[in-house]
Amino acid sequence: KIPYPLSSCIRRDILKTGISTGRNSDVNGDVWAPLEVDTPLYKHYWFWGEHKEKHRKSLEELMDCYYMSVGRGGAFLLNASPNVDGLIPDGDMALYKAFGDEIERRFSVPAGAGRGRGAVTEINHVILDEAFSEGERIRGFRIEAYTGSGWQTVYAGSLVGRRHIAVFSTVIASRVRVTITEHAEGLLPLLKWVAVYNVTGVDIPA
Numbered sequence: 001k002i003p004y005p006l007s008s009c010i011r012r013d014i015l016k017t018g019i020s021t022g023r024n025s026d027v028n029g030d031v032w033a034p035l036e037v038d039t040p041l042y043k044h045y046w047f048w049g050e051h052k053e054k055h056r057k058s059l060e061e062l063m064d065c066y067y068m069s070v071g072r073g074g075a076f077l078l079n080a081s082p083n084v085d086g087l088i089p090d091g092d093m094a095l096y097k098a099f100g101d102e103i104e105r106r107f108s109v110p111a112g113a114g115r116g117r118g119a120v121t122e123i124n125h126v127i128l129d130e131a132f133s134e135g136e137r138i139r140g141f142r143i144e145a146y147t148g149s150g151w152q153t154v155y156a157g158s159l160v161g162r163r164h165i166a167v168f169s170t171v172i173a174s175r176v177r178v179t180i181t182e183h184a185e186g187l188l189p190l191l192k193w194v195a196v197y198n199v200t201g202v203d204i205p206a
Contacts, residue, residue: 003022003023004068004072004157004158004159005025005027005072005157005158005159006022006025006035006072006073006074006159006161007025007026007027007029007035007073007136007159007161008025008032008033008034008035008073008136008161008162009025009026009027009028009029009030009031009032009033009136010024010025010026010029010031010033011024011026011029011030011031012029012030012031014026014029015031015033020033022035022037022074027136027139027159034074034075034162035069035073035074035075036074036075036077037065037068037069037074037075037076037077038077038078038079039057039065039076039077039078039079040079040081041056041057041078041079041080041081041092041095042055042056042057042081043055043056043057046079046081047081048081048082048083048084048089050083053089053091053092056091056092056095057095059095059098059099059102062078062095062099063099063102063103063202065078066099066103067165067167070163070165071163071164071165072161072164072165073159073160073161073162073163073164074162078096078099080092080096106125106197106199106202107125107127107197107199110127110195110196110197111123111196111197111198112176112195112196119174120172120173120174121172121173121174121198122170122171122172122173122198123145123170123171123173123176123196123197123198124167124168124169124170124171124197124198124199124204125165125166125167125168125196125197125198125199126143126155126165126166126168126176126178126194126195126196126197127163127164127165127166127193127194127195127196127197128141128160128163128164128166128178128191128193128194129160129162129163129164129191129192129193129194130160130161130162130164130190130191130192131190131191131192132161132162132192134187134190135184135187136159136160136161136184137183137184137187137188137189137190138159138160138180138182138183138189138190138191139158139159139182139183139184140156140157140158140180140181140182140183141156141157141158141160141178141179141180141181141182142155142156142157142178142179142181143155143156143166143168143176143177143178144176144177144178144179145171145173145175145176146173146174146175146176146177147171147172147173148172151177152171154166154168154169154171155167155168156181158182160191167204168204169204170198170204176194176196178191178194
């Protein structure tokens with residue numbers, strides 16, 4: 001499992017060991033080293049073998065990897081391994097296609113984004129992008145939805161970084177607000193983008 005919070009900063013002495021991982025990330029580190037999460041398509045296998053095709057990850061497992069990598073500010077590198085003919089197996093290609101289609105289905109059309117007021121709708125995801133070129137300034141935030149009972153906190157997190165996908169139980173809301181509760185001392189916290197989604201057809205954790 002990928003830890004959270006994750007930072008793209010790390011201490012120089014730890015980076016130089018050559019064996020640092022996301023667990024060594026440090027938002028106060030002195031080196032910028034963006035996190036990369038790489039994973040094989042087959043469970044426990046990096047290279048193709050006919051007997052290994054039965055170990056392909058499921059679409060649900062790939063989406064779980066997506067949430068824990070891209071959804072926590074990292075880059076997701078998914079392995080592709082050719083067979084003895086130099087081709088990517090048809091079953092692998094079909095899964096890659098399904099994976100891309102599912103990301104598109106969930107996140108191509110937000111229920112609301114940027115600014116302004118939208119219609120009353122069900123929501124269960126919020127995507128936050130920090131102004132990444134200015135560093136990781138946000139250290140704490142909360143997301144609130146305006147429901148029939150007023151403002152309700154639906155999610156609280158720490159680092160945002162390149163991107164953070166917040167997942168919460170479905171609520172019916174007409175407005176959403178993000179409050180930065182903690183940030184780097186002396187630096188203005190900068191959010192680049194906020195978008196809300198209602199992702200259907202999946203189990204949303206309580």
